[in-house]
Amino acid sequence: MADAAGSNGEGPQIRALTARKEPHTNKPDDRTVRLPLENAEPVGHSPSSIPQNAELTAEQAADLLNVSLSFLVGLLEAGDIGYHEVGGDRRITASSLLEYKRRDDERRRRAAEGLTELGQEMGLL
Structure with missing residues (x-):
């Protein structure tokens, strides 16, 4: 879990569990590259910005759904997503x-x- 302010004022920390489930903390040092998020630009296209009548390749569709090509092909063959063939x-x-x-x-x-x-x-939440 990232901590933007850091629990001890030293900046962000990343905590993770090792394979043995032991806590491990990484602190940024002088070699850490810090990128300002306010200048970040989105990568790719959101599905809502694509014209409804646009035809996409299977690769493009898989990218937009953030799934593998083989997973998308399974959806197509199962009839979950309509498609047609061109050549x-x-x-x-x-x-x-x-x-x-x-x-x-x-x-x-x-x-x-x-x-x-x-x-x-169950009283868990």
Whole structure:
């Protein structure tokens, strides 16, 4: 876990558990590169910035969903995302990709709510 202010005023620290689950802290030193986040620019495209009728390659669609190409192909072959073939290559419309993302986000939201509810019932939260 990163601590922006640092618990002892020495700056940020990163705490991690080793394979033996022993705490280990890394402190930045003079060799640490510090990048100002306020100047950072987003990388890639957000799915919402792509025209609905755009046709994407399988690689582009996988990148937008942040999944592997083989995982995306599985979704296509299972019928979870609509596509058509052009010369043997799969093409996915942005609208079908966004629809899948909307359904998947909703499924994840319901699962998270169910886990939260279960944790509350068990007195864990």
